Amino acid sequence: MTNLAQEVQTALSQIPRFGSITPDDYTMDRLGGLTNKVFRIETGGERFILRIPGEGTEEYIDRVVEGHNAQVAADAGVSAEVLHVDPASGLMLSRCIDDIVTMSPEAFKSRTGAPARAARAFKQMHECGMEFQFRFELFAMIDEYRGHLSKLGAQLPEGYDAAVEEAGGIQTILAAHPIPLAPCHCDPLSENFLDNGERMWIVDWEYSGMNDPMWDLGDLSVEAEFDAEQDAEMMRAYFDGTPPAAMMGRMVIYKAMCDLLWTLWGLIQHTNDNPAEDFWAYSVNRFERCRALMATPDFKMHLTAVAESPTLAAKRFS
Numbered sequence: 001m002t003n004l005a006q007e008v009q010t011a012l013s014q015i016p017r018f019g020s021i022t023p024d025d026y027t028m029d030r031l032g033g034l035t036n037k038v039f040r041i042e043t044g045g046e047r048f049i050l051r052i053p054g055e056g057t058e059e060y061i062d063r064v065v066e067g068h069n070a071q072v073a074a075d076a077g078v079s080a081e082v083l084h085v086d087p088a089s090g091l092m093l094s095r096c097i098d099d100i101v102t103m104s105p106e107a108f109k110s111r112t113g114a115p116a117r118a119a120r121a122f123k124q125m126h127e128c129g130m131e132f133q134f135r136f137e138l139f140a141m142i143d144e145y146r147g148h149l150s151k152l153g154a155q156l157p158e159g160y161d162a163a164v165e166e167a168g169g170i171q172t173i174l175a176a177h178p179i180p181l182a183p184c185h186c187d188p189l190s191e192n193f194l195d196n197g198e199r200m201w202i203v204d205w206e207y208s209g210m211n212d213p214m215w216d217l218g219d220l221s222v223e224a225e226f227d228a229e230q231d232a233e234m235m236r237a238y239f240d241g242t243p244p245a246a247m248m249g250r251m252v253i254y255k256a257m258c259d260l261l262w263t264l265w266g267l268i269q270h271t272n273d274n275p276a277e278d279f280w281a282y283s284v285n286r287f288e289r290c291r292a293l294m295a296t297p298d299f300k301m302h303l304t305a306v307a308e309s310p311t312l313a314a315k316r317f318s
Contacts, residue, residue: 004030008039011052015084015093018043032102032191034276035269040096047098049080049203053090056272060148061206062134063090069132069208070094072183076128078121078202097201103193105225111195115230116237118193118220121200123238126182126213136186136209138257139171145264154271157263157287166294167260170253173307174212177246184211188220214247218254222289246309249302256299259290 001009001023008028012018026043028050035054040047053063067085070092074082081095101107108114142164149156185192187207194201217238221231235243235251243251266283269276293299 004037007037007052008041008050011050011091012041014086014089014091017084035274047096048083049094049096051090051092051094054274057206058090060145060268061090063087065133066090066206066208067092069134069183070205072128072130072132073125073185073202073205073208076125076130076183078125078128079205080201080203094203097194100194100196100201103190103195103200103224105190105223107195108190108224108226108230111197113233114195114200115224115226115234117195117198117200118188118224119217119234119237121193121202122185122188122213122216122220125202126184126216128183130183132183132209134209135181136184136207136211136215138211138215138261139167142167142261142264145261145268149264149267149271152268152271154267156267157284159291160263160287163260163287163291163294167257170257170303173303174250174253177306177309179212179214179250181210182213184208184213184216186211186215186219188216188223190220190224212250212254214250215254215258218251219258221251222255222258244309245305249305249309252293252299252302253306256290256293259286259293263287263290 005023005028009023012021012026021043026041029040031038031040031049035057037052037054039050041050063085064087067082067087070079070085071082073079080097082092083095084091084093086092101111103114185202185205185208187204188202189204192202192204194203217234220226221234224230226234231251235248239247263283263286266279266286270279270283
């Protein structure tokens with residue numbers, strides 16, 4: 001038995017329903033994952049997704065919060081059924097959703113209506129009436145990640161500190177013009193979307209929390225490499241028509257801010273020697289994209305749209 005197969009066998013044996021399972025009782029297929037090990041398990045005519053948490057992820061992911069939020073998302077009809085969560089280890093088992101395509105930037109471009117289906121899935125989650133544990137605090141997380149990297153003696157991309165200082169003005173504008181928080185995914189990688197051509201599901205709730213819902217849309221736009229037409233499709237679907245200028249502004253602002261934040265996440269992976277990809281290049285590319293967007297005249301226009309919207313806090317954004 002290979003080391004990977006042994007790891008899966010050990011993990012399955014820790015789940016009550018599989019306590020006596022043997023390798024002859026199931027088949028396994030390795031799926032994607034940047035920090036965790038994810039497998040499709042088939043046994044007894046049923047299919048499951050087994051998630052084994054990556055080494056070191058307990059330093060920045062609260063598995064109790066993740067388990068709670070994943071269950072809420074499942075109850076809201078947005079995510080897969082959660083069958084087992086071990087909050088101590090982070091081991092998770094969920095129901096496999098069949099007849100779907102795992103999305104990618106290329107799939108979001110080629111599958112007609114995909115940005116709109118993702119937007120409707122977000123809206124269903126945001127408006128479910130339930131709450132997530134944890135509040136996703138963008139700027140507090142930036143400070144926390146920087147502190148963690150400082151302790152590790154990690155190098156930041158040139159100009160990062162200056163960009164954070166500039167982002168302080170953005171923080172002030174957003175804080176002065178808040179909108180109601182909603183249960184948000186907060187880490188919408190393309191691969192976290194599963195599509196059957198009629199609807200989408202969203203999986204992997206490690207970074208989820210109560211947040212400005214426009215974060216989810218802005219971050220998805222970045223991760224899925226949306227162009228202007230895809231952004232427009234996503235926003236029209238979410239708002240059932242033309243989005244308010246201030247909401248479009250928030251979405252674009254978060255496109256830059258998510259790159260500012262996830263630059264640091266990438267640096268943590270780089271410092272931890274995560275072999276999944278070249279995380280130094282990942283971080284530098286994200287930061288350069290952030291700076292490029294913040295330097296555009298359109299970005300300043302979107303900031304102005306948010307700054308001139310004093311009544312947003314009193315409205316629901318539907």
